[in-house]
Amino acid sequence: SAVISQKPSRDICQRGTSLTIQCQVDSQVTMMFWYRQQPGQSLTLIATANQGSEATYESGFVIDKFPISRPNLTFSTLTVSNMSPEDSSIYLCSGGQGAWETQYFGPGTRLLVL
Amino acid sequence: DAKTTQPNSMESNEEEPVHLPCNHSTISGTDYIHWYRQLPSQGPEYVIHGLTSNVNNRMASLAIAEDRKSSTLILHRATLRDAAVYYCILRDRSGGSNYKLTFGKGTLLTVNP
Numbered sequence: 001s002a003v004i005s006q007k008p009s010r011d012i013c014q015r016g017t018s019l020t021i022q023c024q025v026d027s028q029v030t031m032m033f034w035y036r037q038q039p040g041q042s043l044t045l046i047a048t049a050n051q052g053s054e055a056t057y058e059s060g061f062v063i064d065k066f067p068i069s070r071p072n073l074t075f076s077t078l079t080v081s082n083m084s085p086e087d088s089s090i091y092l093c094s095g096g097q098g099a100w101e102t103q104y105f106g107p108g109t110r111l112l113v114l
Numbered sequence: 115d116a117k118t119t120q121p122n123s124m125e126s127n128e129e130e131p132v133h134l135p136c137n138h139s140t141i142s143g144t145d146y147i148h149w150y151r152q153l154p155s156q157g158p159e160y161v162i163h164g165l166t167s168n169v170n171n172r173m174a175s176l177a178i179a180e181d182r183k184s185s186t187l188i189l190h191r192a193t194l195r196d197a198a199v200y201y202c203i204l205r206d207r208s209g210g211s212n213y214k215l216t217f218g219k220g221t222l223l224t225v226n227p
């Protein structure tokens with residue numbers, strides 16, 4: 001199993017600023033992902049965080065807005081850039097080993113942009 | 115990605131069995147059937163997964179139709195702590211789609227005391 005922690009757990013930010021969210025896994029995982037969950041909605045995949053290379057973004061998400069780093073097999077960051085109120089959401093990190101393996105999720109970072 | 119269809123919501127009484135259905139008529143031969151649930155104010159957690167045969171674990175059972183076009187998650191005795199959104203997800207075991215989980219809307223399970 002893997003335990004995933006995220007920092008910060010919540011934040012209130014002003015529009016136009018940026019916030020970096022950290023994701024730490026207590027064991028090495030092959031795959032790491034970032035999701036967004038808007039109020040009352042399901043999870044939407046933002047990108048796959050690739051170790052040592054650029055992240056793979058889903059349709060509708062771009063690197064300039066959501067830069068992602070993954071320097072090793074246990075850590076990743078997601079930055080929400082030039083924030084607007086529409087970015088208010090829960091951002092979740094997850095990690096796992098493969099299609100037949102469990103994917104573990106962090107508790108989420110609750111972001112409110114004013 | 116192959117899609118799944120689930121009821122928006124279901125209700126159950128405490129200590130009674132719950133059968134959560136999922137339709138996945140376009141499932142491919144390389145897709146695993148995964149179930150995750152999301153308790154209020156938490157990240158999703160793994161429940162169970164299977165390929166062709168029925169599966170049991172300490173949390174639940176998964177019954178898979180012979181043609182694999184539908185499945186049912188069974189909670190044998192619902193408790194108040196089982197109140198959550200349950201997601202049925204198809205995951206490509208061949209590595210296609212890079213092993214990502216694509217969440218649908220899920221089923222909101224309410225458990226009455």
